[in-house]
Amino acid sequence: MWQKKIINQLNKLKAIEPDKDFVQKTRILILTTPTLKPTRRIWRWFLVSAGAFAVLLLTLTLISNFAVKPKISAFFNQQDLKTEFNNLNVQIQLQEIAYRQNLDSVISLALNEISDKQPRHLNPMLLQKEQASLETDNINQQQKEINNLLNQIIF
Amino acid sequence: MEEEKLIKKAQNGEPEAFGLLYDKYVAKIYRFVFLKVGQRADAEDLTQQVFLNAWQNINNFRWQGFPFSSWLYKIATNAVIDYYRQQKIQIDLESVTETLTVTAETSDFDRALNLKNIWAAVAKLEPDQQNIIILKFVEKMNNKEIAAILGKSEGAIRVSQHRALKKIKEYVAEENNQPIK
Numbered sequence: 001m002w003q004k005k006i007i008n009q010l011n012k013l014k015a016i017e018p019d020k021d022f023v024q025k026t027r028i029l030i031l032t033t034p035t036l037k038p039t040r041r042i043w044r045w046f047l048v049s050a051g052a053f054a055v056l057l058l059t060l061t062l063i064s065n066f067a068v069k070p071k072i073s074a075f076f077n078q079q080d081l082k083t084e085f086n087n088l089n090v091q092i093q094l095q096e097i098a099y100r101q102n103l104d105s106v107i108s109l110a111l112n113e114i115s116d117k118q119p120r121h122l123n124p125m126l127l128q129k130e131q132a133s134l135e136t137d138n139i140n141q142q143q144k145e146i147n148n149l150l151n152q153i154i155f
Numbered sequence: 156m157e158e159e160k161l162i163k164k165a166q167n168g169e170p171e172a173f174g175l176l177y178d179k180y181v182a183k184i185y186r187f188v189f190l191k192v193g194q195r196a197d198a199e200d201l202t203q204q205v206f207l208n209a210w211q212n213i214n215n216f217r218w219q220g221f222p223f224s225s226w227l228y229k230i231a232t233n234a235v236i237d238y239y240r241q242q243k244i245q246i247d248l249e250s251v252t253e254t255l256t257v258t259a260e261t262s263d264f265d266r267a268l269n270l271k272n273i274w275a276a277v278a279k280l281e282p283d284q285q286n287i288i289i290l291k292f293v294e295k296m297n298n299k300e301i302a303a304i305l306g307k308s309e310g311a312i313r314v315s316q317h318r319a320l321k322k323i324k325e326y327v328a329e330e331n332n333q334p335i336k
Contacts, residue, residue: 002324009273010292018185018202019195026203027177030210031170 158223165213173210180224181206183294184231190289191235193278201238205231221303228304232286239282276326283307284319291316 164172184205189198208230209216216226277288286305290296298309298316305312 003320005269006273006320006323006327007292009270010277010288012270013186013190013274013289013293014295016186016189017182018189018199022199023181026181026199026206027174029203030177030206031174033207033210035168035211035213 159218162213162216162218162223165210166216170210173213176223177206180227183224184227186293187228187289188231188235190293191285192238197238201231201234205234208234219303221300225300225304228290232304236282272327272330273323275330276323279326280319280322284315284322287312287315288319288323 158176161172161176165176181202185198185202188201188205189195192198192201205227209227216223277285280288283305287301290301290304291298296304298312302309302312307315
């Protein structure tokens with residue numbers, strides 16, 4: 001019951017109203033005032049974007065660092081290094097053996113060539129080719145001399 | 156025209172759209188502020204400040220399903236807090252009840268006196284409880300809207316409202332040396 005009495009009394013406060021003249025004057029004043037300038041909004045938008053970009057960049061950097069770190073640690077892992085070193089030694093030895101075998105066959109071929117007394121290098125085809133190249137060399141030499149003489153005459 | 160459309164137009168820089176929103180809510184905001192500060196001149200200044208602030212920051216308003224008035228009441232609540240922080244002025248009870256007598260044309264002295272006592276009790280409440288009493292029993296808002304304005308849960312509003320009414324009863328009884336039945 002007492003609650004109803006209080007609420008009924010409070011309801012009467014709804015009758016409070018502002019002065020009409022005040023309402024009119026304030027309306028005119030407010031509506032002739034400009035809102036926040038667009039440049040300020042653009043600046044705020046720019047700051048927010050820059051902040052978001054910085055956060056994104058930081059996140060990407062952290063992620064990339066985290067992804068690369070295990071590789072680096074694996075690179076410096078002593079056990080892995082030892083295994084790699086041992087494998088490297090074996091590979092070097094195998095390569096050396098292969099090289100020596102190849103060297104032996106080259107030496108034996110060279111010795112055979114020297115011991116061979118037949119003049120295989122006097123093949124007529126080869127000689128003709130050589131002569132042809134010599135002739136072209138001569139022609140080139142002559143042309144050069146002519147060119148030099150002409151240059152001397154002209155200049 | 157729908158309120159949401161008016162807000163969008165106002166956000167697009169149409170002052171007349173904001174003017175219509177102003178016409179709709181100026182009396183409510185004035186009343187709320189006046190009941191909080193108890194001075195006509197201060198209430199007018201604060202009301203003007205609230206609407207000016209709302210108009211200048213209209214682009215920050217985001218529609219969240221509550222009436223535009225919720226946003227205005229939030230601005231008004233902050234304005235009143237700043238007002239008390241700066242001036243430390245007590246509510247002038249005479250001014251509140253005199254204004255009511257003139258505006259509502261109430262001739263019954265006993266009723267005005269009762270209201271004066273009740274308002275004296277309301278003035279003793281915590282600021283949040285005062286807000287709830289005004290928004291609930293003067294402006295007849297529902298708990299959901301009040302909760303959105305004051306940033307509290309509906310349950311908290313219900314509890315505060317109950318406690319506030321009980322306190323009003325106690326203060327009035329103390330003042331008159333007799334319990335209200």
